[in-house]
Amino acid sequence: AAGVIQSPRHLIKEKRETATLKCYPIPRHDTVYWYQQGPGQDPQFLISFYEKMQSDKGSIPDRFSAQQFSDYHSELNMSSLELGDSALYFCASRDRTSGSSYNEQFFGPGTRLTVL
Amino acid sequence: QQPVQSPQAVILREGEDAVINCSSSKALYSVHWYRQKHGEAPVFLMILLKGGEQKGHDKISASFNEKKQQSSLYLTASQLSYSGTYFCGTENFGNEKLTFGTGTRLTIIP
Structure with a gap:
């Protein structure tokens, strides 16, 4: 079965640079959520979209x-x-x-971002 | 407010049982349970809806007490593959973002 795809899987950037992370949801899924997980932390909600419109916003800078x-x-x-x-x-x-x-949220493999 | 999980960490021998609890200060619509291994994505275990239902498959089951705003995950006859960090994720309304609990690190030793 198709899963959530994220790219890139790893990304290394310098301070003050920009980064773009991509997410391809499971086909026919209409809602996407973004979470950030720091080392040793639980996932924190950033933002979500439903049918191409922002549906909720969390602790996103x-x-x-x-x-x-x-x-x-x-x-x-x-x-x-x-x-x-x-x-x-x-x-x-x-x-x-x-x-x-009720429906579960299917998680992608994640993108590991390292900022140097 | 973040759900609180207990215990924070537990070490078991293979074949032993464990209970992980998740408590919220807010009314809950549903509780989702995930297991996460280091550096990997959370893997879905099960969803429980308000109504006090109990679910299970294989040797993993869970209960949800809507009135107490608590859920418990039961692991019986634990296997080495059960090692990881367990998170509950809660929704206050349907189709919402998940608010993850503080996590429980489970270590299974042979």
């Missing part, structure tokens, strides 16, 4: 922006990178329109 495109893939853009941005970034997708009252 103003330096970060995201969008969901017409093909439902999503991109997380990160500018003016700081050392503290080093983390695992997960994308998860969900099918909200299948008619079921």
